[in-house]
Amino acid sequence: MSIKIALAGNPNSGKTTLFNHLTGSRQHVGNWPGVTVEKKEGTLKSNKEVTIQDLPGIYSLSPYSLEEVVARNYLVHERPDAILNIVDATNIERNLYLTTQLLELGIPVVVALNMMDLVERNGDQINVDQLSKLLGCKVVTISALKGTNTLEAANQAALAAKAGEATAAPSIFYGDVKQSLDAISDLLKGKTDAKTIPFLSVKLFERDEKINELVTISESDQEQIETIVNACEQKADDDAESIITAQRYEYLTQIISKSVKKNKQSHELTISDKIDKIVTNRILALPIFAVIMFVVYTIAMGSTSFSIGTMGTDWANDVLFGEMVPSFFDQLLNSLHVSGVLYSLIQDGIVAGVGAVLGFVPQILVLYVLLSIMEDIGYMSRVAFIMDRIFRRFGLSGKSFIPMLVATGCGVPGIMASRTIEQDRDRKMTIMTTGFIPCGAKMPIIGLFAGAVFGNSSLVATSAFFIGIAAVVVSGIILKKCKMFAGDPAPFVMELPAYHLPSIGNVVRATWERGWSFIKRAGTIILLSSIILWFLQGFGFENGSFGMVEDNNTSLLASIGRSIAWIFYPLGWLGDMAWKATVATITGLIAKEEVVNTFGVLYQYGGELSETGNEIWTQVAADFTPLAAYSFMIFNLLCAPCFAAMGAIKREMNNGKWTIFAIGYMCVFAYVSALIIYQIGGLVSGEVTFNVFTVVAFVLLIAVLYLLFRKNKFSRQEH
């Protein structure tokens, strides 16, 4: 007989650690249908018959957050055989709040009381038998971190499932509220699964806005319920939701007073409190934060002797994919006597393209180890606490800082770092704007034009950074006023969990999951796009016949560049350089470093180009006016990122439409910015005469200003 156990609990209760302990490597990670909430399923280590369904970490079963709706729809419709509810014993009152709701579902519940060792260390006592009696369900003490008793808890849940006896709903409510709930229960009798009635009658009393997803109610019943609730609200002089939550917590206070003995002297600060006192101190918080960020950045992407991330990536780029893999394929392909075309496809297309992307893996892994540790010990929520004030002004979260910082090195891990942002809206906006930050690979583009056209002025590089940041801020403000983002209320009511030691298992697993998903993508979407670009670059019409071309100027890509270069005329990409700039932009999609290399090829420079292309500066300077160069630079800094970053966007959005919207938005934003700068800048400097695109530029500028400064008609309150 196969058994399905749902694992439920608050965020930060040790749920992930427990799930990893119970299932080991037998996990399946996917998504709940239709939403971007991660769904994890696994089989119990000791018994393959038992499936553990990990529910999202939630505080309640309200209809207001995606995670909560997913969880309750699953519990009501799929009806798991038992619920294993993990409860953080150090924060028992608020954790049991969810338990009281789970107990109403008519499913056998077993409570796994986690972190009891910490409770005892503080000198507090929890009477487990008493608690079990009061809740009416089995309570097992565990330590998820150490793995003590975890299998026992799962076995108890399996036993409860086999017995099939639903845990009875505790009698939480009293007085008028109880009478009203009983009246609603009577209306429901016979119309729905009797076991779910206690849960549904509370939801109906609360006027739950997503009740339709749970049960169908006739209109006459609806009216009767409304009368009942109204009467009760009038008597209590409060709204239905407040009445219910208040009575729930009242009930919990009683339970706690009967089963928990607080150490009277425990007003002294715990170790966690002492750490927090320093780490989020009014004066020290920002310097400490800066130091931690500096260390993380240096280790993962810096260029010092202990920057292991960079060392790994340099090795992967220069040695592994620079020499070893190419020479391996060289020997292999030569010994097989393959044709020149196939040789080129494998070496120049696949190995070069996929290798360029896989080279980032060491940096990503190192970065993820560090971020997972920060997340696991509880520092990440302090980051949000410290930075929230700045970032929420433009619709982002305090946690958006980390993706942005990481993106100055590479956008791919930057975008992937947005995973730690819980609020769906903030996360999506962070993913969309992180790509604007100039990453390491965009530096050569800046270097090329700063050197060739602007006399190596450092102002150009600095301005590129400011433009990146401005793009984030402007986009944030514009997007947060749009319906698609305003529709999702994301209250910033955040728990600051106690600091604790990281679990190595969690860190390794989280790092590996992210690293592996990146590698998998390199094998699919990036492989495909590398092949396509290789084909476009290497083939073309020469002397009237189609075939492989030596001269890049006659490749298909060059033809495409020539035929679509007109798109960029309004940006000032004029004359002979127009198609070259267009082609360079397209190859920049493989990796932004390619932009400079492509110019090298197109200006027919034979040898190996230096990173910022010093050898072709004179030709570039002859072709590009300063303004056109600046417009090209802006467009390439802001437009669609490289394939690897687009893949990261797709993975994190986990939704095709959102991915296309994000990339499309970046392209449009880049185009509009470059157009405004070129046209209006040109009018001021005299480079451009007044033309139809100058008008377009002014109209766009006004439109952007309007979007920036219009009132936010969707916001509840603007602070």
Added chain:
Amino acid sequence: MRTLNECKPKETITVVRLHGSGALKRRIMDMGITKGVEIHVRKVAPLGDPMELNVRGYELSLRKGDAEMIEVA
């Protein structure tokens, strides 16, 4: 009428009533801020917002703008 956002660090107050409605109010209540509960204001973030509260034995961070809807005594 005094609201939570006006409270200073190290103050301990009692919730009198919650104003507002919808997702935010529900979230605040779900996190344990209900009528009659005692709240200890731990500190305010370095940049002046949000605030850190101790409620029902754990730490919670709340924006001042949202704390405005919590009437205290």
